[in-house]
Amino acid sequence: MDTREIDTRNYTALLKKYIETQDEQALYGAEQISKSFIKKNILPEEFVNLHIQALLEIYPDLHDKIKPSMHFLLEAMISYGLAHQEFQNLREKQL
């Protein structure tokens, strides 16, 4: 199992837990996992993609609704990803 697959599994498990319990502890997990993803240079659109995979696993019956609606968000996040990359380049130059 590669790192990416482990990330997807961990994220899906956390998301599932939050959907079931809706407690603050699971929500805190979302913050922690996103911070670790930023450190690993995972871009916002990759993060959204991972969220889509997790949603499809949790709600397979919603495939036809989740897929297009979330693909649209994914496309929109690419611009944020470019801005994020620009930030990383700028920061590297400053270091």
Add this chain to the structure above:
Amino acid sequence: MDTREIDTRNYTALLKKYIETQDEQALYGAEQISKSFIKKNILPEEFVNLHIQALLEIYPDLHDKIKPSMHFLLEAMISYGLAHQEFQNLREKQL
């Protein structure tokens, strides 16, 4: 109607069009709208929030599934928002 409300309406209309047609033209709209949002300093988590509002309007019957699952993504995007803000500050200093 304030700017925020106009943005939400525009985004919802674009998303709806894409869900119905799934054509490239509507997808291109996602890219354009996100670029304009970045220019307006709208953070990624605010963008995700707007997507949630749009989804709830398009799929009101999915409220109980959309709300918690997307709230989790929203929380995760806050870290990306912080990184994005850091980028803007860095860029402003360089200008």
